[in-house]
Amino acid sequence: MKDEKEMLEYLGIDSVDELFTDIPEAVRHDMDLPAGMSELEVMGMVKDRLRKNKSLDRMVSFLGGGIYRQYVPASVYEILGRSEFYTSYTPYQAEISQGMLRALFEYQSLICELTGMDAANTSMYDHHTALGEAVRMARRIGKRKAKKFLLPENIHWDRLPVVRKYMIGSDIEIELVPFDSERGTIDPEELKGKMGDDTLGFYIESPNAFGVLEEDIKLFRDLREETGAVMIAGVNPFSLALLKPPSEWGADIVVGDSQPLGIPPSFGGPTVGIFACGKKHIRKMPGRMIGETVDKDGDTAYCMTLQTREQHIRRERATSNICTNEALSALASAVYMLLKGGRGLEETARICYKKGHELAKMIDGLDGYTAPRFTGEFFNEFAVDIPVEPADLTARAATRNLVPGIYLDRYFPGLDRTMLTAVCDTNTEEDMKLLVEVLRGVSP
Amino acid sequence: MSQIYRQARYPVHDIFQEHSVEREVTDNPLPDNIARREAPRIPDMPEYEVIRHFTRLSQMNYGVDSGFYPLGSCTMKFNPKYAELLCRETEAVDIHPYQPEDTVQGTLMIMYELQQMLAEISGMDSVSLQPAAGAHGEMTGLLIVNEFFRKKGEERNEIILPDTAHGTNPASAGMLGYKTIEIPSRDGCVDMKALEEAAGENTAAFMLTNPNTLGIFEENALQVAEIIHDAGGLLYYDGANLNAIMGKTSPGRMDYDIMHFNLHKTLSTPHGGGGPGSGPVGVSKELSSYLPVPVVGRAKGRYYLDYSLENTIGRIKGFYGNWLVLLRAYAYILREGSDGLTAVSERAVLNSNYMRKRLENVLELPYGQLRKHEFVLSGSGLKKKGLRTLDIAKRLLDYGYHAPTIYFPLIVEEALMIEPTETERKETLDGFVDALLSILDEDPETVRTAPHNTAVKRVDDAQASRDPVLSYRMRLNAK
Numbered sequence: 001m002k003d004e005k006e007m008l009e010y011l012g013i014d015s016v017d018e019l020f021t022d023i024p025e026a027v028r029h030d031m032d033l034p035a036g037m038s039e040l041e042v043m044g045m046v047k048d049r050l051r052k053n054k055s056l057d058r059m060v061s062f063l064g065g066g067i068y069r070q071y072v073p074a075s076v077y078e079i080l081g082r083s084e085f086y087t088s089y090t091p092y093q094a095e096i097s098q099g100m101l102r103a104l105f106e107y108q109s110l111i112c113e114l115t116g117m118d119a120a121n122t123s124m125y126d127h128h129t130a131l132g133e134a135v136r137m138a139r140r141i142g143k144r145k146a147k148k149f150l151l152p153e154n155i156h157w158d159r160l161p162v163v164r165k166y167m168i169g170s171d172i173e174i175e176l177v178p179f180d181s182e183r184g185t186i187d188p189e190e191l192k193g194k195m196g197d198d199t200l201g202f203y204i205e206s207p208n209a210f211g212v213l214e215e216d217i218k219l220f221r222d223l224r225e226e227t228g229a230v231m232i233a234g235v236n237p238f239s240l241a242l243l244k245p246p247s248e249w250g251a252d253i254v255v256g257d258s259q260p261l262g263i264p265p266s267f268g269g270p271t272v273g274i275f276a277c278g279k280k281h282i283r284k285m286p287g288r289m290i291g292e293t294v295d296k297d298g299d300t301a302y303c304m305t306l307q308t309r310e311q312h313i314r315r316e317r318a319t320s321n322i323c324t325n326e327a328l329s330a331l332a333s334a335v336y337m338l339l340k341g342g343r344g345l346e347e348t349a350r351i352c353y354k355k356g357h358e359l360a361k362m363i364d365g366l367d368g369y370t371a372p373r374f375t376g377e378f379f380n381e382f383a384v385d386i387p388v389e390p391a392d393l394t395a396r397a398a399t400r401n402l403v404p405g406i407y408l409d410r411y412f413p414g415l416d417r418t419m420l421t422a423v424c425d426t427n428t429e430e431d432m433k434l435l436v437e438v439l440r441g442v443s444p
Numbered sequence: 445m446s447q448i449y450r451q452a453r454y455p456v457h458d459i460f461q462e463h464s465v466e467r468e469v470t471d472n473p474l475p476d477n478i479a480r481r482e483a484p485r486i487p488d489m490p491e492y493e494v495i496r497h498f499t500r501l502s503q504m505n506y507g508v509d510s511g512f513y514p515l516g517s518c519t520m521k522f523n524p525k526y527a528e529l530l531c532r533e534t535e536a537v538d539i540h541p542y543q544p545e546d547t548v549q550g551t552l553m554i555m556y557e558l559q560q561m562l563a564e565i566s567g568m569d570s571v572s573l574q575p576a577a578g579a580h581g582e583m584t585g586l587l588i589v590n591e592f593f594r595k596k597g598e599e600r601n602e603i604i605l606p607d608t609a610h611g612t613n614p615a616s617a618g619m620l621g622y623k624t625i626e627i628p629s630r631d632g633c634v635d636m637k638a639l640e641e642a643a644g645e646n647t648a649a650f651m652l653t654n655p656n657t658l659g660i661f662e663e664n665a666l667q668v669a670e671i672i673h674d675a676g677g678l679l680y681y682d683g684a685n686l687n688a689i690m691g692k693t694s695p696g697r698m699d700y701d702i703m704h705f706n707l708h709k710t711l712s713t714p715h716g717g718g719g720p721g722s723g724p725v726g727v728s729k730e731l732s733s734y735l736p737v738p739v740v741g742r743a744k745g746r747y748y749l750d751y752s753l754e755n756t757i758g759r760i761k762g763f764y765g766n767w768l769v770l771l772r773a774y775a776y777i778l779r780e781g782s783d784g785l786t787a788v789s790e791r792a793v794l795n796s797n798y799m800r801k802r803l804e805n806v807l808e809l810p811y812g813q814l815r816k817h818e819f820v821l822s823g824s825g826l827k828k829k830g831l832r833t834l835d836i837a838k839r840l841l842d843y844g845y846h847a848p849t850i851y852f853p854l855i856v857e858e859a860l861m862i863e864p865t866e867t868e869r870k871e872t873l874d875g876f877v878d879a880l881l882s883i884l885d886e887d888p889e890t891v892r893t894a895p896h897n898t899a900v901k902r903v904d905d906a907q908a909s910r911d912p913v914l915s916y917r918m919r920l921n922a923k
Contacts, residue, residue: 011801016791019797020793022661024665027666028697031785033565033782035783036778036779036783036784039779042778046530046775050550051535054547055534056538067763077532079495079499085502086715086717087507087520088508090717094900095841095895095898096846097505099500099504100717103498106460108915109460110484113464118915119918120914126763129580129760165587169621169622241469241483242469242474244479244480245480266537267551268762268764288718291908293903295900295904299901304905305908311579312610312611315611315614315615315618318611318615321582321619323578324578324718325720340486341487342487345486346469377474406542
């Protein structure tokens with residue numbers, strides 16, 4: 001740019017190299033990347049690579065496992081495209097950032113409405129890391145000497161290893177609670193047996209890894225009451241349009257992922273980790289929170305609050321190291337919920353429930369198949385026992401452009417020939433018929 | 445002068461109060477014991493009202509596209525629009541993490557190439573794209589440190605940091621149970637004597653950003669590495685300030701063992717009002733088998749998710765990283781190439797030094813002169829006017845600028861941390877400097893009561909924390 005010369009002159013130097021004389025020769029680094037391209041060329045090359053993907057709109061998919069292909073209305077993209085939102089950063093200067101602050105306060109409020117909790121933060125990275133942080137928070141709010149934290153074996157397969165990483169450096173000992181192999185729920189007797197004075201807390205995931213809803217709500221409440229353990233609930237927020245909110249299961253902390261609410265599958269990221277809790281624990285929470293207050297004229301205003309919990313103030317004693325979160329994705333979820341409205345959300349949840357149950361019934365009628373494989377109630381995702389090797393089904397389904405589900409043998413030894421199938425609002429009656437037809441074709 | 449900027453200010457509609465009702469869930473198909481009875485109070489609004497609501501909120505917000513955003517340490521540069529458009533492609537958004545690998549070859553290829561590009565930029569051996577943000581990358585890096593010494597059978601429980609470190613550094617170390625040893629700076633750089641004294645058999649790692657948070661390049665980079673390596677410890681590079689050195693030096697050349705990138709800073713992906721970002725981690729050859737899995741591998745012309753790393757720390761996030769952020773960074777690197785990225789750092793450093801020179805006699809500039817991509821001024825001299833740095837920051841908003849980072853780093857009293865980035869021209873930098881000069885000449889009362897031209901007046905954050913209202917529900921219950 002032509003102003004470069006003026007600036008160099010002002011600085012009294014001939015070249016920008018003189019601004020790098022403090023970097024010793026011994027550490028000089030030359031990059032060897034391909035030469036830059038025009039925008040036209042970049043678009044061509046990247047799109048060319050993307051075309052090697054086969055997107056979900058060109059196949060029939062019943063994939064779930066934590067990522068759901070719920071339809072995302074055009075208006076969500078329109079709002080996310082407002083660059084006043086997406087080119088801003090964490091609203092450190094409240095007065096000039098009221099828009100994002102207000103939108104995030106509304107997101108927090110919406111999550112609280114769904115979960116029944118008092119407070120939510122503006123997001124964690126995803127459900128997995130939110131749970132890791134929640135268990136760490138249990139250490140801050142729970143019984144001081146208790147070390148044992150119970151996780152169910154029907155937790156999402158990738159969530160368990162992530163939580164284990166978040167335990168390094170704490171004195172918490174993770175212990176697993178088996179599931180009831182018939183119902184697919186956590187085994188109530190095993191849970192009871194493991195709960196005691198030494199139990200810091202326990203986690204209930206509902207829907208769990210098998211899509212099954214945990215029904216022993218009274219037991220959870222009683223156990224929490226009797227032992228003083230911290231209860232963490234993991235949810236699919238969409239199901240909460242119909243499901244009793246976790247506040248009524250006795251949850252102290254609620255985690256989950258907002259992905260089904262307005263965020264496309266996106267190869268699994270970014271999504272939004274939900275984190276909510278009761279009022280009395282807000283000062284122990286991780287992450288950013290937006291509070292409602294007033295400005296100097298007494299008008300309603302918003303700002304980040306309770307920042308003394310955070311890394312930039314509290315440093316090594318912060319409740320978490322999190323700084324950058326998933327705010328824009330949280331905004332997407334807020335916009336989505338408001339576009340649907342309370343009634344729309346409920347209606348879509350009902351449709352997913354009904355289609356899922358209809359599909360399970362159709363599959364169950366086929367020779368050799370059992371659906372749902374577990375007897376516990378489910379929302380929109382269920383396990384299916386299949387009579388053939390997964391590879392055989394995959395091969396056959398591929399010829400019809402179909403991905404029938406996720407095979408669980410890889411994650412749950414013993415569940416060979418079991419498939420997890422999810423139904424979203426994007427799945428049509430024709431999709432369901434195709435799945436049934438293909439399954440029928442591979443009966444033994 | 446103060447009339448040059450006026451932010452939109454709309455009457456605040458309370459969407460919950462206006463549009464939500466208490467009602468019961470009807471026709472609930474779930475069994476009674478788990479069926480919801482009271483519906484959540486989610487507003488029911490016509491679509492056009494939702495759009496209008498958020499459009500108005502967006503107009504009460506300020507981004508890089510609105511104007512100059514010199515928020516130090518955050519690298520608020522222009523976010524190119526081609527990258528945004530690519531992220532709307534169906535083949536980018538409508539893909540599932542569990543669909544068969546042969547149907548996501550395009551994505552895996554891009555991720556594979558990005559791993560290699562980041563290794564090239566940083567001089568590291570190999571890269572994981574899994575961490576979701578810088579702090580998550582730090583945590584990942586320290587988990588690698590932890591696993592490395594566990595495998596070696598060495599118990600090392602200390603992380604050394606300079607007093608200029610970003611807050612996330614000690615917070616990440618603290619989360620993993622490390623004892624943090626903070627060493628003082630000397631002349632704005634690591635005090636080598638203090639470092640030598642601190643380093644020892646308990647040292648697991650030393651965390652540093654270079655240039656440091658004062659914007660000063662640590663010229664003793666290699667000696668620092670030698671001290672830590674001689675003590676048997678590892679060296680961690682916080683990549684927050686990478687925008688200053690691309691094509692000039694690299695963490696690899698400076699002998700770092702582990703580092704993280706902030707793609708939302710250096711590689712121009714948008715900050716999203718707080719996220720999502722992405723914090724890939726690069727490691728030296730010796731540590732490459734410790735990266736989280738999966739990484740993306742290539743064999744026989746096919747790309748695949750590789751779970752087979754021998755010493756892997758395992759998984760630190762669901763799925764494979766913030767793919768849509770990775771895609772943007774990939775497109776940006778393609779667009780710039782080696783020369784473009786080098787020019788980025790050169791211009792960022794030129795802009796920073798130009799502003800530094802214009803301002804160093806206006807406000808105090810502690811610790812010498814030459815800076816890299818950012819510099820830190822002290823507002824301590826404002827006290828005689830009865831002003832604080834906070835007041836200056838708030839008044840800058842009235843002139844249509846986002847404020848610099850303030851009160852960081854902690855070793856500078858009343859700090860103002862200014863990072864102009866490369867995507868600004870001289871006129872903009874001059875405009876900001878002139879605004880600052882003008883503010884210093886204003887009636888202090890005008891400054892103390894600023895801002896005046898933003899959507900709201902100065903916000904009472906003390907009340908927000910004294911009496912927290914974090915949701916509609918909490919507000920209702922408080923009444």
